[in-house]
Amino acid sequence: MVFGFLKNSFNAIKSALKKTRSFFADRLSQLFSKKIDQEVLDELEELFYEADLGVKLSAKLTNKTKEYAAKHPDAKSDELIGFLRQELTNHLTSLDSTLAHGSPLVILIVGVNGNGKTSSIAKLAKYFKNEGKKVLVAGGDTFRAGAQEQLAIWAERLGVDIVSANYKSDPASVAFDAVSKAVSKHYDVLLLDTAGRLENKTHLMKELEKIRRSMQKHVESAPQETLLVMDATVGQNGVEQAKAFHQSTPLTGIILTKLDGTAKGGTAFAITEALNIPIKFISYGEQVDDFAPFDPTTFVQALLPLD
């Protein structure tokens, strides 16, 4: 059954990465079918860059490919792709994607408007519920009209408990109440939704710190996870936004959303390179099951299949 689940999620991820793959993998095979000279290496670096791997990582991978090709002058396309697959996997596995522990485990969800925070909370709630955990969600988005209702609908559909708040009330006090309930009623996991915010709005970024402090009044280590929800379709701009978030509120990981329908799946590599924090979950569709813990090997194999 576990293998069935893994196979299904691999196929789903593979299908979500279709656009990225046809852009990246197909051009890669074409380049690697030529003799690896400087011209091909320049094109390779450009391809990495266009695939949203970021300047630094693009240069690093090009250099490594150059070294490898020099040592293995007879290497065929398949071997070079195998080499690159390994390098990309190594890059992602250098960061630990496992979740922190906590009792309760408090997860603060932050990010720019519309990136998929509330739907990721629903997906996480289902994920933890499937693991047999007692889950509480909390509506820390008191800013957008309808945000509380959106979360309440999810909570009801998924059969998880919710702490709701009044429109325009203080999100820090919602956070305080939610942690208090999670402790007193022995929840395993608390997921706190927050309003969408732009990283250049200082007062909104400070609000996140206030939310964190109010959680810590109950549980000193909370939130053990602060996850930034990032829309993969935004590409490089998203990486800049993520850096700004990380500077004002320490992030422990990324949830990379909307991988379906974008050719910018390479953002996964750029973001980990730029922030040095792991991707912890990926989302690849609007359905509650279009979501999985991030597994570097699966991700790279879906991008550069073995066949």
Ligand SMILES: Nc1nc2c(ncn2[C@@H]2O[C@H](COP(=O)(O)OP(=O)(O)OP(=O)(O)O)[C@@H](O)[C@H]2O)c(=O)[nH]1
């Ligand atoms: N295709 C696709 N759509 C997604 C994914 N994740 C979220 N969405 C959609 O993106 C839209 C915004 O999602 P929300 O979860 O409301 O985003 P949010 O960050 O909470 O938005 P605000 O609260 O307004 O800041 C919804 O229509 C979601 O269904 C995904 O992985 N793939």
Ligand SMILES: [Mg+2]
């Ligand atoms: Mg929301």
